[in-house]
Amino acid sequence: ATADPLKYFGQLVAFNGLKITALDNYKTPSLTDGVDTVVCYKMSVDETKLPVGTVVNVTAIAGYFNGFQLVGDPAGIVEAGGAAQDSYKYPAYGEKGEYTLTNKWIYSNIKDNYASAMPSQSDFARGMVAKDGKMYFINRVNGSFTVVDGSNGKKLDPIQITGEHLFEAASTDAETGEVTWGSCATLAYNDVKLDQAGHFLIGGCVSGGQRFQVYKVDIATGAATEVVNDRLYDYPDFELEGAATAWRFDAFNVYGDVDSKAIIMAADANSFFVYYWEINNGKAGEAQRINCTPEGTDVSLIVKDGAPTVTAFGTAPQIFPIDFDYFYVDGWNTLPMLFDMDGTLVQDFATVPTGVKVGMPGDTCTMNTGHNGLCEFQVGEEYYLVMAATNTVGSPTSAFALYKFADENRDFKDMTPLWFFPVEGVGAATYGCRTGVLVW
Numbered sequence: 001a002t003a004d005p006l007k008y009f010g011q012l013v014a015f016n017g018l019k020i021t022a023l024d025n026y027k028t029p030s031l032t033d034g035v036d037t038v039v040c041y042k043m044s045v046d047e048t049k050l051p052v053g054t055v056v057n058v059t060a061i062a063g064y065f066n067g068f069q070l071v072g073d074p075a076g077i078v079e080a081g082g083a084a085q086d087s088y089k090y091p092a093y094g095e096k097g098e099y100t101l102t103n104k105w106i107y108s109n110i111k112d113n114y115a116s117a118m119p120s121q122s123d124f125a126r127g128m129v130a131k132d133g134k135m136y137f138i139n140r141v142n143g144s145f146t147v148v149d150g151s152n153g154k155k156l157d158p159i160q161i162t163g164e165h166l167f168e169a170a171s172t173d174a175e176t177g178e179v180t181w182g183s184c185a186t187l188a189y190n191d192v193k194l195d196q197a198g199h200f201l202i203g204g205c206v207s208g209g210q211r212f213q214v215y216k217v218d219i220a221t222g223a224a225t226e227v228v229n230d231r232l233y234d235y236p237d238f239e240l241e242g243a244a245t246a247w248r249f250d251a252f253n254v255y256g257d258v259d260s261k262a263i264i265m266a267a268d269a270n271s272f273f274v275y276y277w278e279i280n281n282g283k284a285g286e287a288q289r290i291n292c293t294p295e296g297t298d299v300s301l302i303v304k305d306g307a308p309t310v311t312a313f314g315t316a317p318q319i320f321p322i323d324f325d326y327f328y329v330d331g332w333n334t335l336p337m338l339f340d341m342d343g344t345l346v347q348d349f350a351t352v353p354t355g356v357k358v359g360m361p362g363d364t365c366t367m368n369t370g371h372n373g374l375c376e377f378q379v380g381e382e383y384y385l386v387m388a389a390t391n392t393v394g395s396p397t398s399a400f401a402l403y404k405f406a407d408e409n410r411d412f413k414d415m416t417p418l419w420f421f422p423v424e425g426v427g428a429a430t431y432g433c434r435t436g437v438l439v440w
Contacts, residue, residue, distance in 0.1 A: 005068035013070075014059045016116040017080055019155065020045075020052050029077070031058065031070075034158045035142045041071045055080040055155065057116055080116035083107060083153035088423040101402070101419050105153040109427025110397075117153065119146040127191035127251065128437040131198060136219070138192040138202060145192070145219075161189070161217055163224035167204045169211050184211045190250065194439075197257035201227065201264075207248035209233050212275075214252060214264055216282075227258055228277050228284040238289055246270065251435065255321035258282055267317040267329050274319060274329065274343070290343045292329065318372040318435055330372040336387055338412075347412045365401060365420035368394045373436035376410065383410050388436025389420055396425030400436060 018031040018038075027044040030037055041063060050056060057080050060072030070076075083105035093099040107117045119125040119137035125146060127138045134156065135148040143166070147156040167188035168181045185204030193201050200217040202224065211231045215224040232238055232247060249266040256262030262279040272292040277284040314332025321327040326346065330336045335349035370391035377384050382404065389401035399420050406414035 005062060005064060008062040009064055011062050012059065013062045014057070016057045017118065017155075018056055018058055020050060020054050020056060023047060023052060029056075031056070034139075034144070034146065034155075039067075039069045040077070041065075041069050043070065043072055043074050043077055045074055045077055050077065050079060055116065057081075081113035083117070084111040084113050086422045086424070088421075090419050090421065090423075093418055099404070099418060101421060103422065104151070106422060106426075107153060108422070108425075109429045110422070110424045114427070114429075117155070119148065119155075126435060126437075127193070127202075128439070129192050129194045129200065130439040131194060131200075131219075136192060136200070138189050140187060140189045143189045144222075159219065160222045161202065161224055162222045163215065166215060166224055167213055184213065186210065186248075191252060193252065193254050195254045195256060195258050195262055197259065199258055201252075201254055201258065203249075203252045203266075205248070205250045208246065212249060212252075212266065212287075214284075216258055225282075227279060227282060228264055230277065230284065230287050232275070232287060235287060238287075247273070249275075250316040251318050253319050253321055253327075255323060263321055263324060265319045265321050265327060267313055267319040267331065269315055269317055269331070270312050272311070272313060274327070274339075290339070290341060292337075292339055292343045292345070294343045314369075316372055316435060318374075320374060320376075322376060328374055330374050330387070332370055332372065334369060335367065336374050336385075349412060365389055365396065365399055366394070367401065370394075371398065371436045373438045375438035375440050377440035381408075383408060385410075385415065386438050388438070390425070392428045394425075396420075396423065397428040398426035398436075399423075400438070 018033055020029045021032050021037060022030040027047055028040050029045055030039050056077050058070060059076040060070035063069045063071040086103035086106050090101040107114045120139045120141050124140040125137045129136050130150060133150045135150050137146040139146050143161045145159040147158060149156055165181050167185040169184035170179050170181050172179050185206050187205035189202060190205040191203045195201060200219050201214055202217055203214045206212055211229055214228040216227050217224045248269040250269060252264060252266040254262055254264050258279050259282055263276055264279060265274060265276040267274050274290040274292055275287050277287055310333045313329060313334060317329055317331035319327055319329050326338060326340055328336055328338050337348045338346040340346055367389045368391060371388040374385060374387035385403045387401055390399045392398055399422060401420045402418045403415040404418055
């Protein structure tokens with residue numbers, strides 16, 4: 001979607017995860033990556049084996065005639081690898097074996113099927129939410145949602161996000177009065193979250209003099225409307241007049257209903273500050289700031305290995321308000337922490353009985369920092385916490401951990417470790433996501 005086709009003219013190229021959108025009278029397919037469409041020349045396929053809608057991998061020569069096309073042998077078009085199964089049999093827990101974990105499907109580097117199914121080109125899909133059995137990945141390549149069927153892992157039709165001047169800011173020429181618009185995000189379309197009413201919200205990765213912007217998206221039409229548009233440098237009490245890297249938001253989160261009452265929060269990667277905006281009837285109030293290291297807080301409890309020199313949450317911190325009074329933060333330098341709105345540390349992972357280990361008979365996962373993400377959820381009258389446990393240099397590479405709270409008080413110290421998964425890990429591919437997106 002982004003490459004200059006003439007640059008590759010006459011070269012052998014390979015594409016993974018293209019969908020067949022049409023077959024002409026010669027059964028020659030047209031293929032799409034969700035953004036652009038390419039025609040195959042003299043590469044007819046068997047319609048009974050590769051019908052319209054099939055996702056394929058293609059190896060062919062890059063050609064050009066009235067536009068980019070692929071030229072080659074029909075054998076160069078093969079069905080992409082489908083979703084696999086996690087081969088590990090997870091043990092049941094409980095007096096009656098009532099706690100079980102079963103994998104429905106998986107794409108991973110370990111299974112060697114991820115390349116054909118990735119929701120965007122490498123490094124360009126970060127946030128994800130799930131609703132009504134579908135997964136929606138925010139796609140930075142073209143400002144859209146990649147949609148995946150949650151029952152089988154197959155891609156569905158993408159949804160293009162639309163709106164005027166999204167993630168842009170206006171500037172006015174002092175002499176002519178001419179208004180121009182320019183980008184106001186380091187990485188636009190970088191995150192997506194759902195509020196408690198099911199509204200889709202999107203945000204960008206922003207820092208320095210850029211504006212923090214959040215939009216609500218109508219998932220039926222893709223139309224985006226503004227909820228927050230604020231510039232932290234306009235608040236002198238925040239003392240942000242220094243370097244452009246004085247603060248950075250990679251992600252955001254929400255609690256409540258943005259059409260009535262909600263709170264939108266973001267954690268600063270370069271400090272222990274958290275910022276939030278109260279939303280009333282779709283409109284944001286002024287930014288407010290929380291210091292998560294107020295006097296008396298033992299910072300060594302909340303940072304990696306108790307390192308006293310750490311002065312910030314670190315790269316790409318995720319924040320998770322669980323109501324209007326409490327929120328979690330999980331950062332590059334930290335394991336999960338729970339704070340109140342005064343910034344007081346309520347509990348941290350150092351109080352978990354097993355330390356930072358999740359164990360099963362014969363298997364152990366030792367958590368590290370770097371992949372950030374967690375989610376509380378409830379089944380019946382029981383409460384759980386699932387979290388990103390290891391990153392690409394952990395063991396196993398890129399895995400998650402599931403804990404059961406003792407009761408509705410949800411104290412870390414009373415949690416029971418259940419499983420880490422997948423036991424093989426997802427894989428050690430290099431990418432810049434840094435977030436383990438967990439939804440309930």
